[in-house]
Amino acid sequence: MQMTDPLENPSQDRRTAISWLLGGGVAASLASFFYPVARFLNPPKVSEVSVNEVDAGKVQDLKPNSGKIVKFGNKPALLVRVNDTEWKAFSAVCTHLNCTVQYQEARREIWCACHNGTYDLEGRVTSGPPPKPLEELAVKIRGEEVVISKKV
Amino acid sequence: MPATELKNKTLDKTLDWLDERTGWRMVRDLMDHKVVPMHAGTAWYYFGGITLFLIGVQLFTGILLLLYYRPTVAEAFDSVRFIMTRVDFGWLIRSIHSWSANLLILSAFIHMFSVVFTRAYRRPRELTWLSGIILLALMLGFGFSGYLLPWNQISYFATKVGTDVAGTTPGVGPLIARFLRGGEDVGAATLTRFFDFHVIILPLIAFGLIGLHLALVQKHGMSTPSGIPAQKLSHMKFFPNFFLRELMVWYGVLAVLGTLAAIFPWELGEKADPFASAPAGIRPEWYFLAEFYTLKLIPSHVWIIEGELLGLLGFGTGAVVWVLLPFWEMKANGERRTRLATGMGVFLVCYLVTFTILGYVK
Amino acid sequence: MRAPFVLFALCWSLSGAAGPDSCIACHSAIEEGKGPASIIKNDIHISHGLSCADCHGGDRTSEDPEVSMNKAKGFKGRPARTEIPKFCGACHSNPDYMRKFAPRERVDQLELYQTSVHGKRLASGDIKVATCIDCHSVHDIRAVKDSMSPVHPLRVADTCSHCHSDKERMAQYKIPTNQYAEYRTSVHWQAMTKRGDLSAPSCASCHGNHGAKPPQVESISEVCGTCHVLFEQLYNRSPHQAVFSTAGGGGGCVVCHSNHGIHTPDTGMLAGPSSICAPCHDAGSPQSNTAVQMAGWINGLDSAIKHSETVLAEAEKSGMEISEAQVRLLDGRENLVKARLALHAMQPEQMRIPIDAGMTVARETLQAGQAALRERDFRRYGLGVSVILIAIAILAIRGLIRRIESNSDTAQDSAD
Numbered sequence: 032m033q034m035t036d037p038l039e040n041p042s043q044d045r046r047t048a049i050s051w052l053l054g055g056g057v058a059a060s061l062a063s064f065f066y067p068v069a070r071f072l073n074p075p076k077v078s079e080v081s082v083n084e085v086d087a088g089k090v091q092d093l094k095p096n097s098g099k100i101v102k103f104g105n106k107p108a109l110l111v112r113v114n115d116t117e118w119k120a121f122s123a124v125c126t127h128l129n130c131t132v133q134y135q136e137a138r139r140e141i142w143c144a145c146h147n148g149t150y151d152l153e154g155r156v157t158s159g160p161p162p163k164p165l166e167e168l169a170v171k172i173r174g175e176e177v178v179i180s181k182k183v
Numbered sequence: 184m185p186a187t188e189l190k191n192k193t194l195d196k197t198l199d200w201l202d203e204r205t206g207w208r209m210v211r212d213l214m215d216h217k218v219v220p221m222h223a224g225t226a227w228y229y230f231g232g233i234t235l236f237l238i239g240v241q242l243f244t245g246i247l248l249l250l251y252y253r254p255t256v257a258e259a260f261d262s263v264r265f266i267m268t269r270v271d272f273g274w275l276i277r278s279i280h281s282w283s284a285n286l287l288i289l290s291a292f293i294h295m296f297s298v299v300f301t302r303a304y305r306r307p308r309e310l311t312w313l314s315g316i317i318l319l320a321l322m323l324g325f326g327f328s329g330y331l332l333p334w335n336q337i338s339y340f341a342t343k344v345g346t347d348v349a350g351t352t353p354g355v356g357p358l359i360a361r362f363l364r365g366g367e368d369v370g371a372a373t374l375t376r377f378f379d380f381h382v383i384i385l386p387l388i389a390f391g392l393i394g395l396h397l398a399l400v401q402k403h404g405m406s407t408p409s410g411i412p413a414q415k416l417s418h419m420k421f422f423p424n425f426f427l428r429e430l431m432v433w434y435g436v437l438a439v440l441g442t443l444a445a446i447f448p449w450e451l452g453e454k455a456d457p458f459a460s461a462p463a464g465i466r467p468e469w470y471f472l473a474e475f476y477t478l479k480l481i482p483s484h485v486w487i488i489e490g491e492l493l494g495l496l497g498f499g500t501g502a503v504v505w506v507l508l509p510f511w512e513m514k515a516n517g518e519r520r521t522r523l524a525t526g527m528g529v530f531l532v533c534y535l536v537t538f539t540i541l542g543y544v545k
Numbered sequence: 546m547r548a549p550f551v552l553f554a555l556c557w558s559l560s561g562a563a564g565p566d567s568c569i570a571c572h573s574a575i576e577e578g579k580g581p582a583s584i585i586k587n588d589i590h591i592s593h594g595l596s597c598a599d600c601h602g603g604d605r606t607s608e609d610p611e612v613s614m615n616k617a618k619g620f621k622g623r624p625a626r627t628e629i630p631k632f633c634g635a636c637h638s639n640p641d642y643m644r645k646f647a648p649r650e651r652v653d654q655l656e657l658y659q660t661s662v663h664g665k666r667l668a669s670g671d672i673k674v675a676t677c678i679d680c681h682s683v684h685d686i687r688a689v690k691d692s693m694s695p696v697h698p699l700r701v702a703d704t705c706s707h708c709h710s711d712k713e714r715m716a717q718y719k720i721p722t723n724q725y726a727e728y729r730t731s732v733h734w735q736a737m738t739k740r741g742d743l744s745a746p747s748c749a750s751c752h753g754n755h756g757a758k759p760p761q762v763e764s765i766s767e768v769c770g771t772c773h774v775l776f777e778q779l780y781n782r783s784p785h786q787a788v789f790s791t792a793g794g795g796g797g798c799v800v801c802h803s804n805h806g807i808h809t810p811d812t813g814m815l816a817g818p819s820s821i822c823a824p825c826h827d828a829g830s831p832q833s834n835t836a837v838q839m840a841g842w843i844n845g846l847d848s849a850i851k852h853s854e855t856v857l858a859e860a861e862k863s864g865m866e867i868s869e870a871q872v873r874l875l876d877g878r879e880n881l882v883k884a885r886l887a888l889h890a891m892q893p894e895q896m897r898i899p900i901d902a903g904m905t906v907a908r909e910t911l912q913a914g915q916a917a918l919r920e921r922d923f924r925r926y927g928l929g930v931s932v933i934l935i936a937i938a939i940l941a942i943r944g945l946i947r948r949i950e951s952n953s954d955t956a957q958d959s960a961d
Contacts, residue, residue, distance in 0.1 A: 049944070050944075052937075053937065053938075053940060053941030053944055053945075054941065056934060056937030056938055056940075056941055057937070057938040057941050057942075059934045059937070060434070060931070060934035060935050060937065060938040063927075063930065063931045063934050064437075064931075067271070067272035067275055067276070068247065068272075068276075070271035070272050071247055071250075071270060071271055071272045071273060071275075071276055072247070072250070073271060074250075074251075074270070075269045075270055075271065077269065083257060083258075105868070105869055105872035105873075106872070127742075127744075129875075130879065130882075131879065144774065144775050145882070146744075146772045146773070147771065147772050147773075147774045159744065159772070160742065160744030160745075160772070181257075264866065264868075267866050268866040274866075274924075275924075423949060424946065424949065424950065427942050427945060427946045427949075428942075428946065430942055431939045431942045431943060434935050434938055434939050434942070435935075435939065437935060438931070438932050438935045438936075441928055441931050441932065441935075442928060442932065445924045445925055445927070445928035446925070446928070447864070448864035448865075450864070451866065
């Protein structure tokens with residue numbers, strides 16, 4: 032079979048060049064599929080998917096008869112240490128107009144500064160405009176850690 | 184000896200070694216004989232391949248999604264959001280999976296109708312037709328089961344409506360509904376079941392049927408429209424000519440998928456809340472929309488029969504007639520009810536298109 | 546003249562039946578559909594087993610008017626207007642009696658009424674003022690929580706306005722009549738009617754209901770403070786408290802916020818052409834400068850938050866996931882509320898804390914939104930690159946096809 036001499040045939044030259052270019056394009060297109068896949072396979076730093084449980088600090092951080100606001104997912108939660116052994120937690124979103132509630136030590140109740148709504152330590156509305164009780168959350172003590180989780 | 188010759192010799196030796204053990208050359212020889220008839224309707228042949236390609240895409244993206252998805256009521260929605268926002272290119276994989284599902288079903292319908300209008304269901308291809316119809320039903324099942332998995336408001340209520348409708352089937356309806364839901368209501372049990380269907384049960388059945396479907400196609404070869412005499416027909420080799428063209432088409436489909444995923448990402452919605460009222464205008468995905476809208480149109484009672492029941496009976500009878508198309512299209516005396524089959528096909532296309540559009544607009 | 550005959554006939558026909566209330570039976574026959582006996586079925590007293598005779602006295606078991614409406618036997622008839630409060634109070638001020646029906650119901654309404662402007666005027670003989678029946682209606686009295694009661698929270702203002710928006714009526718007392726119209730433009734009315742918040746105040750919430758009297762100047766901030774607690778506390782510690790209590794024209798919160806037509810406050814009240822600080826504080830004075838400064842901070846925070854909101858909305862429209870940033874933005878809005886609260890202390894340093902916190906939130910959320918938009922652009926750019934690569938690949942395959950098929954053609958040609 033006659034072999035065309037590449038040096039003598041410029042169109043053959045060009046064809047080879049185009050072939051390489053096109054082949055490179057195909058390879059690149061395949062790379063552009065597998066690059067995202069490879070990145071996908073690498074798990075992200077934060078591997079937890081959703082918030083069902085939140086660390087709310089250490090037991091000794093909160094004095095008896097006091098409360099603090101803790102981030103629960105993307106909503107605020109109110110953790111109340113009622114006495115040495117009893118803990119309560121609620122969603123801190125007031126059911127009236129969504130202000131953040133706070134714990135009132137002197138009156139031992141939960142209070143909303145916006146329109147003077149009050150809740151008792153069961154989350155029930157005791158006075159003011161809120162129409163519904165506060166959603167209660169579960170509190171577990173694991174050794175020294177206080178953990179707030181959704182009530183199942 | 185020059186490098187190229189050495190390379191070729193090594194290659195040949197390896198291939199021989201493999202052939203002795205696996206017999207791959209036999210398959211290659213068989214495939215070498217596969218030809219594709221060239222005529223005005225050749226373009227329709229692509230749709231089977233497109234459907235197969237999209238099934239491959241679903242399998243691939245589905246496996247990737249499985250790395251992060253969690254099938255429980257508490258975590259399903261959050262895991263999908265995690266994929267969309269935290270995992271590198273998770274948004275891409277998920278949106279491709281959702282868009283590809285829709286394109287897949289569309290392609291399957293086009294494939295089916297092209298088979299009808301080119302009469303490729305005729306003897307000896309009746310089993311190919313049957314396996315294809317079952318596969319279409321399986322694809323709809325994939326769509327229905329997969330739709331629930333993100334556990335958002337729309338999917339929860341769409342599943343409620345869908346299983347409600349299934350439950351109105353005469354006789355076995357309540358049983359079917361209970362089986363689908365895993366209980367009386369759509370809930371955690373339903374999610375587990377649908378996950379099971381979507382990820383293992385339907386895939387196993389589908390792959391078996393796809394294998395059968397493809398094997399039958401290889402056995403019978405590509406069907407040709409009856410009008411053209413066999414001698415006048417030119418043929419193209421499947422490997423590599425037609426296959427390379429198919430690759431071009433598949434690349435094009437991939438480009439479409441990527442564009443859809445990047446410009447129209449699939450939405451996440453809100454986490455399902457069973458105690459909230461159903462979102463206004465809740466409706467199923469487009470591939471069920473025509474039937475859904477038809478059921479809505481039927482008055483609640485026609486004579487003494489419940490409207491929904493009548494609708495389901497209508498769909499059921501229609502489905503049976505459609506499935507048995509190859510059998511009744513050929514009369515006992517050998518004459519063909521071609522016009523009737525074509526008429527039915529045209530009617531079905533028009534009905535589906537019109538009612539899907541109506542379902543959207545209303 | 547026909548009435549006595551009808552009456553007699555009716556009562557005769559009813560004489561055999563056991564139990565029916567003769568008052569209602571006879572009076573509904575006379576009334577022909579209009580009058581107390583026809584509407585009394587809606588009355589709350591009836592639902593507790595009481596009826597005409599329990600208020601008006603008399604004997605409900607007898608159809609003989611001589612017996613049933615016998616004054617000597619306790620029939621009170623229709624009370625004079627000046628006697629109405631005591632008429633109702635006969636039961637409603639009696640704790641032992643009320644305990645039988647509603648143990649938690651208050652029994653001091655009569656006492657309160659007698660301290661009110663209405664009560665005092667009635668006692669001096671003015672029968673044009675409101676008595677029990679003018680607000681609560683009569684013979685079809687409904688519970689307060691019944692939405693058709695004239696004293697249901699949503700209807701109280703309307704009931705008061707029957708008299709208090711009547712210019713001719715109020716002329717002799719020299720009371721203005723614009724309160725209801727102003728109240729209907731207020732945020733409290735909006736809260737009640739648009740948001741359905743029945744805890745929002747209407748006339749009785751600030752003026753009292755039975756002991757109705759406008760709150761005195763020194764107690765206005767206390768009254769507003771029943772709900773707006775923190776504002777009252779800060780105001781009381783501010784220099785305005787002492788000044789406003791001796792100034793004329795309302796006093797307390799009313800000086801800046803008005804009493805009935807309370808609108809959503811804005812920074813225009815602090816600085817600018819409609820500033821309410823300007824009448825007392827000359828431009829250039831330290832107080833005026835403080836007001837301008839605080840207004841500037843609030844406006845700055847407000848527009849920073851709005852800017853973040855716009856950017857986040859755009860990101861969301863393009864399909865990007867920004868729910869965390871949107872939740873963070875709620876913190877920003879809360880800081881804005883706290884800043885507006887802090888201004889009532891009239892001390893700039895107190896306002897800086899929420900302003901700074903809010904600006905931090907606005908900055909962070911803006912960054913998040915901009916990052917989301919950059920990510921969106923990156924995706925579109927990446928898509929463009931992939932599509933180009935795919936196009937190249939398609940061309941490559943086409944070239945390959947051409948080459949194969951032209952080769953086979955030439956092979957065929959040469960074979961021929």
